[in-house]
Amino acid sequence: KAGVTQTPRYLIKTRGQQVTLSCSPISGHRSVSWYQQTPGQGLQFLFEYFSETQRNKGNFPGRFSGRQFSNSRSEMNVSTLELGDSALYLCASSLDGGGGTGELFFGEGSRLTVL
């Protein structure tokens, strides 16, 4: 079955712009999580959605937002981009959020470069 699909895979933006990243989960998965991966901070949790509801949010400023649609697809948005937002953004899907089993299925990520 198809894996987690993230688009776009690569993008370059300039400071002050905004960006929207998309994630299509594995069919049947209702939970989508987002993580930011940087060399300095590693993997940091952004937020998790289940059935269109945000259940948990990480420690990121309000410029980072997300949503989930009725078909479980998810988008995240970063407004007023800063240089420090350059990172690999990973989406992960699971049946229940992975809290119990840890079984998160990750996409290949969207690599954002902010100039």
Place this chain on the structure above:
Amino acid sequence: GNSVTQMEGPVTLSEEAFLTINCTYTATGYPSLFWYVQYPGEGLQLLLKATKADDKGSNKGFEATYRKETTSFHLEKGSVQVSDSAVYFCALSDSYSGGSNYKLTFGKGTLLTVNP
């Protein structure tokens, strides 16, 4: 809050060498523990897991034992191959009920390079 500390890399080994990557954690409740692997250019994949104390997770020749007394979950493999070259992440999920149930806390990752 929850945290995971894993050994700094990079780790460079010759093929067939023994591998240990140390991981210790701090958590409230009763965490489940995981090792994820990220091959070059790919997303993370679950390698193995353990959900309670003294459990041993294993997969593809890798093993890790959940040690509650030392709050550790060290990854081991008896004989590494070139194809094992990747970044390895230790992670935990606090299985205690509550909002934190819906996220994993990851270590910073350890880059392993295996030379032929």
